[in-house]
Amino acid sequence: MRFGWLALGALLAQVVVIYLGPGEAGVLRRLVFPASYVLLLAFVVLNWRRLGVVVIGVGMMLNFAAIVSNGGLMPVSPATMEKAGLGDELAERELGDALPQSKNVLLDESETHLQWLSDRFTWNSPGPFSAFSLGDIFVGAGLIVTLIEVIFSVVLRPPRDHPSLA
Numbered sequence: 001m002r003f004g005w006l007a008l009g010a011l012l013a014q015v016v017v018i019y020l021g022p023g024e025a026g027v028l029r030r031l032v033f034p035a036s037y038v039l040l041l042a043f044v045v046l047n048w049r050r051l052g053v054v055v056i057g058v059g060m061m062l063n064f065a066a067i068v069s070n071g072g073l074m075p076v077s078p079a080t081m082e083k084a085g086l087g088d089e090l091a092e093r094e095l096g097d098a099l100p101q102s103k104n105v106l107l108d109e110s111e112t113h114l115q116w117l118s119d120r121f122t123w124n125s126p127g128p129f130s131a132f133s134l135g136d137i138f139v140g141a142g143l144i145v146t147l148i149e150v151i152f153s154v155v156l157r158p159p160r161d162h163p164s165l166a
Contacts, residue, residue, distance in 0.1 A: 001053070003046045010039035018101055030072030033103055037064040052146030059138025066117035066133065073098055073105035075112040076119040076131050084122040084130040104131075 017032045037060060044057035067074050076099070078090055090106075093099065097106050104119060112118050119131040129136075 001047050001050070003043055006039045006043040006046070010036035010043070013039075014103070018103065029098060029103070033074075034064070034068055034072050037067065050146060050149055052142045052144070052149050054142070055145055056139050056142030059135040059140075059142060062117050062135030062138060063133060064135075066114050066135065067103075069113035070105060070107065070118070074103050074119050074133065075107040075115070076104045077107060077109045077112065079109070080118075080120050080122060080131050081106075085124055086130060 013032050013036045017029045040060050041057065041064065044053055044060065047053045048057070063074065078095075081087060081090055089099065093106050095106055095108055095111065098104070099106060107118075109115050117134055119133045119136075121132050121134075121137070123130055123132065
């Protein structure tokens, strides 16, 4: 894959603002997430020949649309958080708050633009992926397809001629 540094830089920026960033100050995250998606989408465009990367790109476009239309963070509703087992985190939060150590903003479904693209699906397990979006499903599927593509390209690659040791 070409220009992998674009993807690595974008993902590193996201990790920094989520885990090492300014705590609960969502302003920096609201700027970094859309900017990082621009870098990730540039990576997708530069590697469009791989089916898995295209599928990842579709998922990223869906997430990007939800993030940009809702002020720079991925919306998640209180009901979704409850369903995902994250209800304890709601006690100290108000609608519109950026959720600490996440890419999310707490919004009521009626206040969410493109609500069908928000983090609205749940997986009843603790961790960062207990609430996820349609875009996340595409990204996950694209990662699996890309992994399979890479494995098959290595397995099916013709062997190189090695000089004999005779």
